[in-house]
Amino acid sequence: MFNKKIVSYLYSNADALVISIFAVICLLIFTGHNGIGISPDSISYISTARSIHEHWTMTDFNLKPLVAFPVFYPVFLSMVMFLTGTDIVQSGVVLNCVLLAAVVLLSGRLLNKFHPRSAWYKRIVLLFIVFSPALTEVYSMLWSETLLILLSLIFFLFLEKYLKHSTVKNLVICAVLAGLATVTRYAGITLTGTAGLMILLAPHMDVKKKAGHIGLLSLISFFILFLNLIRNHVLVGSLTGPRQFGHTPLLENIGYYGKTLSDWYPVFNQDHSTSILIGLLVFTVVLLLFLYRAFKGKYYHGQENIAAAFVLVYSIFIVGISTLSHFEGINNRLLVPIFIPSLFALTFWLPGYFSGLRPVAKQASMVLLLGFLLLFQYNATAQLDEMYQDAVTYGVPGYADDSWKKSETANFLAKHPEFLKKGIKVYSNAHDAVYFKTGLHADELPHHIDKEYQEKFYQEKAHYIIWFNSIDDPELIHLSSMYKHRKLLEKYRFGDGWVFLFERKP
Structure with missing residues (x-):
């Protein structure tokens, strides 16, 4: 009985299975140069997963309990490490291939439940998912x-x-x-x-x-x-x-929301001056479609309605929390959980619309739809091609790309950890990169707004500063502040950075 269900599922979802295999091949090509992409957040996940795997503690690369992020993803990564016997950086591409394939298969399963069901619509949507720059960016990273x-x-x-x-x-x-x-x-x-x-x-x-x-x-x-x-x-x-209080106004966040949607659906005008209108327009359309189906009652439980409800709730949450709390601006990564649901919510009506048309009207509508799809896919493919060219040539952007792989500063410290004398504290403007590239521990430089931490920092007897020229974080104190408040003892120059030794001024 169970085997019959599997055979039946694979038969009804064979197209999704084929497309999911294609998605995996595309992701393998995208990550083929240097492997999975690594960001600062990724390093928090990786270090915590390693800590769970090796010591059964949820400690990140700062040697402190992980609290800035929820714990389940690092736990999940540690489970993968236990099952595979390999470090998560090495198995990250395979893991994301499995996750992406599962997403495509599940999307196909959900599309099979639409009313009316349409094979051509399902395949087009699944191909949009595979060829979307939005999902390609996310599934090429350990996020x-x-x-x-x-x-x-x-x-x-x-x-x-x-x-x-x-x-x-x-x-x-x-x-x-x-x-x-x-x-x-x-x-x-x-x-x-x-x-x-x-x-x-x-x-x-x-x-x-x-x-x-x-x-x-x-x-x-x-x-x-x-x-x-x-x-x-x-x-x-x-x-x-x-956490810091937000300082980005509501309308500006709605603008970032609309700009991200414009990048997803590139038939829109991508001029940022219209992004607020685009954000409000898309949200309003999804809201009206949801309310219509909610109060009409027919197929209320359908996936089309669930997707619309999620888009509404998630959009309100992200725009609201970005206004109240300060973190990275609204971008593809923050909104990507609603990419597939928004695709469902905005296009579910197409099969029903075409099935109700007379032959002449259907042909005319199909021509218009084909033109829309070609425009959409042309712009999306142009974005994707640029991403692929960079990834295949230099690696996925982040700490695993060629610029970091060839970092003179990081490679020297990785080969000569004894260069940093024991007992002297180490700081960096990219303390996560220090851990990931060298295996050494460094603290983050103080933030401008944290005056108490700055005071303690300047009163320390001596410390090293590992400075990477490619990192420009305006929230951290700059070298000029250290020259002003500290006495420089030694400095060592590399092609992409410096190592300084400062001590307290007498």
Whole structure:
């Protein structure tokens, strides 16, 4: 019986299987030069995964408990290390190939549930997913979004089952998936919000049942998050590490939101002056489509509606949190979890629209659609081609590319760690790179706004500064400040950086 189900699934999803294999081949080509892409966040995940694997502790490269990020992704990476017996940097490409293939297969499964079902529509959407610069960028990096996207799609599958039958079993599965997503990326909390919204507006449930099920959903999913936050508070006295208040206005964040959507769907005008209008337009269209299906009642539980609800909840959360809290600006990485759902939500009506047309009108509409698709794919392919040329020639951008692989500063310190005298503290403007490229420990230079840390830094007897010329972080104190407050004892110049030895001024 089980084998028959597998055969039936593969038969009905054979096109998705073929496209997923193609996606893996494309990713292998993209990462073929230097392997998986590594960013500063990746190093936090890698170091914590190694710590779990070797010492059963969730400690990052700073030799401190990981609190800036949720813990599940490093735990997941450590599990991969246990299973494969290899370091996650070496197995990262294979891992992301598996995750991407699973995303394509699950997307195909979800598209099979659309009303009406359309084979040509499904294949076009899956090809857009494979050839999207948005997903190519993310799955070429060792980032937690790769897992969050997969968890989201699995969540959509079980949320539809729950909305059809209102069973507690499927609700609990949804709650656990939402909880795991939240401790993968804190933005995963939007899955709980999505399920809550769908339950709240469900036409076939009474108020008492809605309240009880929303309560159970919240209890389970938030409990998983609560465990992570309590751990953080016990270890370092903070729930999520130091956070700064936001200083980017709401309209500007909506503009960044619209700019990212313009990059995803390059038929839009990509002039940043219109990005606010594009962001508001796309959000409004998805909202109207969701409300129409919500109050019409037909196929309320469908994947089209679930995708739209997630796009709405996630968009509000990201724009809101980016306004209230300061971190990197809204970009592809922050929004990529809604790339596939937005594709679903904005295009689901096409098969039904074409099936209702007369032959002449259908032919005319097909010509217009073909022109739209060609324009879309031409622009997307141009973006993707540029990314591929860079990745194949220099490696995926980040700490694994050629510029870092050939770093004179990092390579010298990796070969001669004894160059840095023991007992003298080490700082760097890229302390994560020092760990990743040399295996040495360095602290981050103080931030401009952290006056207390600066004062302690300047009062230290002596310390090394490893300075990489390619890193320009305006939030960190500059060399000019160190020359002003410290006495320079030694300096060593390399092709891409310096090593300084400073001591306290008398």
